[in-house]
Amino acid sequence: MLNLEQVISTYPKQLHLEISPQAQVEAWQKVQDYSNPVARWNAYVNYLCLQTLVDWLKAKPNLQEETLLVLPELKNLLSIWEVVNGCVLELGKTRLVLIPSETDDTEQLTVPFEWVDIPGWAGDYYLGVQMHLEDDDCWLRVWGFTTHRLLKEGTKDYLRRSYSLAGKDLIESLNVMWVSRKLCPEEEPVVEPLPKLSTHQAEELLAQLGKITLYSPRLEVPFTQWGALLANQEWREQLYQRRLGKVPLIKEQMSLPSWFKNFLEAGWYTVEEMGEMLSTPALNLAYGTGSNGFREDSLNIPQAVPTLIELLQASSSRQTSLPALKLLGQVGYGNLDAIAFLSRWLQTTKDLELRRQAALSLGQIATTHPQAGMRRVKLIDLGVLLDSKQVALVVTFTPQGNQGTNVHLRVHSASEHTYLPPNLQLIVLNDQGQTFLQTQSRSADNWIQLELNGEEGDGFIVKLVLGEASFSKEFVL
Numbered sequence: 001m002l003n004l005e006q007v008i009s010t011y012p013k014q015l016h017l018e019i020s021p022q023a024q025v026e027a028w029q030k031v032q033d034y035s036n037p038v039a040r041w042n043a044y045v046n047y048l049c050l051q052t053l054v055d056w057l058k059a060k061p062n063l064q065e066e067t068l069l070v071l072p073e074l075k076n077l078l079s080i081w082e083v084v085n086g087c088v089l090e091l092g093k094t095r096l097v098l099i100p101s102e103t104d105d106t107e108q109l110t111v112p113f114e115w116v117d118i119p120g121w122a123g124d125y126y127l128g129v130q131m132h133l134e135d136d137d138c139w140l141r142v143w144g145f146t147t148h149r150l151l152k153e154g155t156k157d158y159l160r161r162s163y164s165l166a167g168k169d170l171i172e173s174l175n176v177m178w179v180s181r182k183l184c185p186e187e188e189p190v191v192e193p194l195p196k197l198s199t200h201q202a203e204e205l206l207a208q209l210g211k212i213t214l215y216s217p218r219l220e221v222p223f224t225q226w227g228a229l230l231a232n233q234e235w236r237e238q239l240y241q242r243r244l245g246k247v248p249l250i251k252e253q254m255s256l257p258s259w260f261k262n263f264l265e266a267g268w269y270t271v272e273e274m275g276e277m278l279s280t281p282a283l284n285l286a287y288g289t290g291s292n293g294f295r296e297d298s299l300n301i302p303q304a305v306p307t308l309i310e311l312l313q314a315s316s317s318r319q320t321s322l323p324a325l326k327l328l329g330q331v332g333y334g335n336l337d338a339i340a341f342l343s344r345w346l347q348t349t350k351d352l353e354l355r356r357q358a359a360l361s362l363g364q365i366a367t368t369h370p371q372a373g374m375r376r377v378k379l380i381d382l383g384v385l386l387d388s389k390q391v392a393l394v395v396t397f398t399p400q401g402n403q404g405t406n407v408h409l410r411v412h413s414a415s416e417h418t419y420l421p422p423n424l425q426l427i428v429l430n431d432q433g434q435t436f437l438q439t440q441s442r443s444a445d446n447w448i449q450l451e452l453n454g455e456e457g458d459g460f461i462v463k464l465v466l467g468e469a470s471f472s473k474e475f476v477l
Helices: 004-010 021-032 037-059 074-081 148-150 174-183 199-209 223-230 233-242 249-254 258-263 271-277 281-287 297-301 304-314 318-331 336-348 353-365
Strands: 015-018 069-070 087-091 096-102 108-112 126-134 137-147 155-157 162-166 376-380 390-399 405-414 425-430 434-442 447-454 459-466 469-476
Touching: 004 015, 015 037, 021 037, 037 069, 037 087, 037 096, 037 126, 037 137, 074 087, 074 233, 096 108, 108 126, 126 148, 126 174, 137 148, 137 174, 137 447, 148 162, 199 223, 199 233, 223 233, 258 469, 271 376, 281 447, 304 336, 318 336, 318 353, 336 353, 353 376, 353 390, 353 425, 390 459, 390 469, 405 425, 405 459, 425 447, 434 447
Parallel strands: 096 126
Antiparallel strands: 015 137, 069 087, 087 096, 108 162, 126 137, 155 162, 376 390, 390 405, 405 447, 425 434, 425 459, 459 469
């Protein structure tokens, strides 16, 4: 095995960096929680690779003015390294995918599907990194790079779920990359969208893949399902927690606030999931499940969060604020600035509709926050009286601080017809079965709705009645 000086002499065009003993100690301390030794070592190798290159990039004078980001944040990378090798750096508008390996075989660069075929994960450039981690001689060398386009044209291994490109087809010198990204930057990677999973589908996959094993479960289900699960940060974190043998994250979330438990049974979906499952014009119109005018891939850009916050601070228009709040919930997962802003907004805004949307957005990005809200939808079939058509029951919970919880109930048509059937009753009963709220649809109603407030532990029953057909569901706050 060559030492670092010999490697530099043998491969003068390549980048070589020494790894200090202090960096090794720090890396090992950062990767304590893993389900098996293989995953932990993978995390150790990736952490050393990432941190060493980050430090090198930060010290380069010609790159000082460019924003350098680790994507996702380091704390969220830990869950990725539990199941797959690789990591991402974003330098300005250029995304670099690092693929570390301890082998000295550079005959080909092999990249897992995840870094190529998951939207939001794909890179502009892919760097092969050799990691030499012997006690007295630790270093790395970037032995070549390629582009997303060329990697996709390489060999596709469906068995191991990887793309490979011959080493001779990679470019050795990173100087070529620095020049090309300025003079003729690569076109944005084209990645086919993955099918979206329902909450129920995700739960089934988590139950299957979250078992503690000595290997990664990445090959156990079709890649479309695996990729969709892994792309969702919350689900990926749940998978990580389950594989560690800890209490599943979703169970912890269900206890705070307690009314999460109302939706544990099958058949409850988010508005977005329901909008994709069937044509519901009234539902889409009421809750904005259609296009928001932003590109799909732009929703992952970290700069979107401060831009939306600035827009909301400057706007006094409900028409502007509602979609901005909704979008903040889509792009701000785990972002501390977004969480803090929404929390302040809920404390100062009097507009009930804006407060409700702010709480729902907070629920998307910080599920266990005490001000977080939740909205779920269930399809209700009232039989032949609806001519085999269904209605959608939308239930929204919004914390009201010391005033308890606000519950908003709305019923929409779930068919291509926007009107509800006439004489459809929406009834709320107390836990003794006594009616205390009631409304009924007329001949041309798009929806009917009721609203109530309650304290923690209060119970009530929601009932839908059409002629002799009925549906009821008990809720506990």
